[in-house]
Amino acid sequence: MKQLYGVIGCPISHSLSPAMHKAAYEELSIKADYHAFHVEEKDLKEAVNGIRALGIRGINVTIPHKVSIIPYLDEIAPLAEEIGAVNTVVNDDGWLIGYNTDGEGYVQGLLPVLTKDLAKMRTLIIGAGGAARGVSLTLAKYGAGEMCITNRTESRARQLADDCNRLTRATALPLERAQAELTGFDLIINTTSIGMAPDSNRMPLSLETLPRGAIVSDLIYTPLRTRWLQVAENKGAIIQNGLDMFVNQGALAFEKWTGQSAPKETMKKKVLEKLGGTSC
Structure with missing residues (x-):
């Protein structure tokens, strides 16, 4: 059975995270999938409950939920607490821990x-x-x-x-x-x-x-x-x-979820492919 990961935001259809993370799973032969979930602000609490209920192992969090998700989590890492925002959630057997990997x-x-x-x-x-x-x-x-x-x-x-x-x-x-x-x-x-x-x-x-x-x-x-x-x-x-920041924050989340080193070059190549260009 595949492990499930994803990103929540509103809007979210433009996100490149699914392509980037799926490329990493394929590179390392990890049985996992990653989806973008459109979550309205009014539905955030229910969405967090759904992460627990469905056993979703990890979630990235983007606008507008990075701050408002904090009260619904069980634990906040010190840096995320200091920043006042969460962009990565690890589901440890139903215990949700919030991190910030952006900085x-x-x-x-x-x-x-x-x-x-x-x-x-x-x-x-x-x-x-x-x-x-x-x-x-x-x-x-x-x-x-x-x-x-x-x-x-x-x-x-x-x-x-x-x-x-x-x-x-x-x-x-x-x-x-x-x-x-x-x-x-x-x-x-x-x-x-x-x-x-x-x-x-x-x-x-x-x-x-x-x-x-x-x-x-x-x-x-x-x-x-x-x-x-x-x-x-x-x-x-x-x-x-900002390409390196985007790839690196995703790689840090990947490592927290899987315990494996992220294939950053593969992830970056996939994002560039989607953007149709080359980095600076």
């Missing part, structure tokens, strides 16, 4: 492209939502040096900076000041949806004063190259899209 997945993809020690870099994080929290707190745990957080709503940026300050030096910057100080950053990360298809020409900040050699990172992977990344590359920056 770890992002950092795993970032480290290979760094040109110097993370502790010596000045980082600008654009956004203060759930994705920003995962990325920021994980970067701080990895020993990031000075971090600046900018967001349209300044109070949210200040709150996230305060949370990160327990681990590293973090400050909140108004968008205008972040723009003015762009030349002083080694690493610039867009955690917002600005630039995502179909509005891929929008940019979270102007890159007019971007320093050559800076790393410009975007959590977006549809399209694989936003206009923001294209402009950054033309100015001599090292660019990175």
Whole structure:
């Protein structure tokens, strides 16, 4: 009998997770299947009960359920609790444990492209939502040096900076000041949806004063190259899209569910195949 896994969200039909995980099962000859489940917000509690009742071994969680699912779980891993969001659930004989693999997945993809020690870099994080929290707190745990957080709503940026300050030096910057100080950053990360298809020409900040050699990172992977990344590359920056984060967070979930090392290259190849392109 096949073990069942899946992802819940609303909407969910666009998800590439089923193709990615099925490719991993096939690669390792694991008898399992993975499905996308459309779950309305009003039905979330019943859906979680269904995970237990049906014996679904693991579930990924995406928008809009990453926060609202927490009260229905039996245990929350420390990092997920600190971030305040869950993207992976492990069903251990009916005991549901929530994890957050987004930040770890992002950092795993970032480290290979760094040109110097993370502790010596000045980082600008654009956004203060759930994705920003995962990325920021994980970067701080990895020993990031000075971090600046900018967001349209300044109070949210200040709150996230305060949370990160327990681990590293973090400050909140108004968008205008972040723009003015762009030349002083080694690493610039867009955690917002600005630039995502179909509005891929929008940019979270102007890159007019971007320093050559800076790393410009975007959590977006549809399209694989936003206009923001294209402009950054033309100015001599090292660019990175969100593909590695997506694959790595999925691989971490896979390993929690199966206890086996995930075939990341196979997973990445499948996602690229579905996207019809090549990575940065």
